[in-house]
Amino acid sequence: MFKNLRQLLWQWRGVLITVPTITGLVLTLRSMGGLQLWEWTAYDQFLRWRPGETLDQRIVIVAIDEPDIQTLKQWTLSDATLAQLLRNIKAQQPSAIGLDIYRDLPVEPGHQDLVQVFTSTPNLMGVQKVLGDKYGTTVNAPPILKERNQVGAIDVLLDDDGRVRRALLSIRQDNNQTGTSSQELYSLPVRLALMYLENKGITLQPINPALGKVSLGKAVFVPMQPNDGGYINADTGGYQILLNYRRPQCQQHSQRCNPFPTVSLTEVLENKIPANLMRDRIVLIGVKAASLKDIFFTPYSNSYVTAEYGVDIHAQITSQLLSAALDGRSPIKVWSEPVERMWIVFWSSVGAISSWTFLRMRYLAVSILLLSTVLVGGSYLAFLQGWWIPLIPPLLALIGSEIAITAYLACIEREDRQAVMNLLGQHVTPKLAQAVWRDRHQLLKEGQITGQQLTATVLFTDIKGFTGITERTNPEVLMVWLNDYMKAMSQSVLDHDGVLDKFIGDAVMAVFGVPIPSTTPEAIAQDAIAAVRCALNMAAKLEQLNQQWKIQGLPTAAMRVGIATGTVVAGSLGSQQRLNYTTIGDSVNIAARLESYDKSIDGGICRILINEETYHYIKDYFLIQFIGLVQLRGRKQSLNVYQVFPDIRG
Known part of the structure; x- marks a missing residue:
């Protein structure tokens, strides 16, 4: 296990x-925080990819734009103008009115008239800026609306890249005047949405006060945590949620379009709007004039042309609350x-x-x-x-x-x-090396060719009378002579897809069928045939060498070959300092003993003896003679030995 x-x-x-x-x-x-900006960018792209949505007819925006300011010849609006605007809107009986304009101080003329409108309009919500900007500035609510608890926070949350992705639904504010503890102030969108939904019998219900989990109609809201989504250690004071923008169908990079019905201040003052446009709807009054710079970047913005005005942001949050509560439009969850x-x-x-x-x-x-x-x-x-x-x-x-x-x-x-090259070196042909490399994942483990048991054919060669040759030959000449012999024999092995296992003095050991194992009788037979053909080729090359040596006055030689087919174990052997690929097993011993067996048996320039397993694989291809049942040196069991002659049948 x-x-x-x-x-x-x-x-x-x-x-x-x-x-x-x-x-x-x-x-x-x-x-x-190294990925926060990238995650925001991906979030923005997903928002832009979403299919466009139809206008939210439950919200109407009264926009104060540049033509309105040019018509009035002033900014800000006087209290008289604002009072008239509110009376015209009230006449259409909206569910709620949100005044996204600061009015903490009188703007004469018409202040008392405006106070009277404030007092007589219970569904009107004014605004207060609770959070200070970078200069610490806050803006108070209209006093009369503050007294009547008709105020909502108008603060907008900006991420570090200046875009609006979060909605602030409520915030704690200190009551510095009375010295009492802090109290919760809902945002303007929440006040408007709750007023609209209350008429439909829907109220805000706590689910898990400890976690801030609440339900509103079909929706369940959970306050945002510092590491929600792509945010890292965000300031999540108050009650924040991710702003689930309503994407208008006409949204393009080259133009601004509204996800809500929008009319201008002048159109409302001059009663140039449909009589029932605002009935039972939420009306938001706000600035959409570029000169007043109430502009915010959103995930849809790529320039000031496509930036959103503050009143649009508040309309988006209001629409998100209504859509979640009434339509089941899912909030963005993490x-x-x-x-x-x-x-x-x-x-x-x-x-x-x-x-x-x-x-x-x-x-x-x-x-x-x-x-x-x-x-x-x-x-x-x-x-x-x-x-x-x-x-x-x-x-x-x-x-x-x-x-x-x-x-x-x-x-x-x-x-x-490198391990393959170190182990095999120049002892295999490029063809075999390629095969080894192809199957390296099965052959190699921890930089070694793992030992594997397989059937292969082993070939041993030795020079007859080598001791006598060394005695009568100059050592330097002998080394050149022996190298010529080894080069020729080695090349013969490689030419027949064998592996040069080792050189032992004047002896050569080669193996056919490693390291890629032959697994079928046909493949094993091809290995045995290749070994015998290699031996015959060695004989031919030795004959050529003898002719050259005779001319050069060097000794001539004959050789003996032993070939045995059978089970062997092949793999890496040694230590990390010296590691060799070799083959061991009884078949190796048999091949060595066949090479040295009964030196009186003549075979001409190259005597080739084989065991019975090799004989069965090659008998249809070569001229073979049965030698007899013999007992090889160092072995207890006798075996049948055969001799192969140079005449090739096919």
Whole structure:
């Protein structure tokens, strides 16, 4: 069991190292806020990709634009003008009126007239700026509306990149005048939405006060936490939610269009609007004049042309509350932090496993493209269902793991190639080396060719009378002479797809059928045939060498060959300092004993003896003579021995 577990761990070592490493780096980078801007950008893009929505007819905006200011010849509006505007709106019997204009001080003429309108309009909501801007500035509510509790906070939350992605639904404010404890103040959109919904019998209901979880009609709201979605350590004071913008169908980069019915101040003052336009609706009065700079960037903005005015932001929040409560339009939800971390781990694992299992460097770009498309597409589909799940961290984890695994595999391949070259060196042909490299994942383990039992054919050669040749030949000349012999014999082995196992003095050991095992009788037969043909080719080359040596006045030679087919064990042998690929087993011993058996048996320039297993595989291809049942030196059991002659039948 433990052995299998160890093998499994070794098999997946790259994945087991890469996944926690890459995931840890991505999570660390994310926790430091390094990915926050990218995640916001992805969030904005998902918002822009969403299908357009129809106008929300429950909200009407009365916009004070540049033509209105030119018509009035002033800014700000006088109290008299504002009072007349409110009376005209009241005449259409709206459900609620939101005055998104500061009016904490009188603007004569007409202040008393405006106070009378404020007093007689219970569904009118004024505004107060509670949070100070960068200069610490706040703005008080209209005193009369403050007394009547007809005020909502108008503060807008900006992210670090200056865009509005969050809605502030309520905020705690200190009562400095009375010295009492702080009290909660709802935002203007919340006051308007609750007033509208109260007429439909829908009120705000607490679900879990400790968590701030509340229900409103069909909707359930949970206050935003500092690390929700792509945010890192955000200031989530008050009661905040993600702003689920209503995307207008006409939204384009080159123009501004409204997701709500909009009329101008002048049209309302001159009664040039339909008689029932505002009936039972929420009316928001606000500035839409570029010169007044009440402009905010949103996920849909790419310039001041497509930025949103403050009154649009408040209308969006109001519409979000109404749509959630009445239509079941889902708020934007997020996963818990542990689930988000598991999501990142998952995609890091996907990248690592895909590279480790299926891919190589040339497929890296294709793999990253396909898996990234799946990730982005899945995240977008989840977004359409109201879920903002992390995109950039898992995308980085995916790409990082793929690149890391690919680099790791390249490093392993270099090490494996070096291991193969160190073990086999020049002892195999390019064809066989290519086959070994192709099957390296099955053959190599920890830089070694693992031992494997297989059926192969072993060939041993030796020079007859080599001792006498050494006695009568100058050592330097002998070395040149022996090298000529070894080069010719080695090349013969390579030409017949054999592996040069070792040189022992004047002896050569070669193996046919390793390191790629032959697993069928036909393949084993081909190895045996190749070994015998190699021996015959050695004889022919030795004859050529003898002719050259005779001319040069050098000794001539004859050789003996022993060939045995059978079970062997082939693999790496030695230590890290000195490691060789070799073959061991009874068949190796038999081949060596056949080479040295009964030196009186004549075979001409090359005597070739084989065992019975080899005979069965080659008998239809060569001229063979049975020698007899013999007992080889060092063996207890006798075996049938055969001699192969140069005449080849086919």
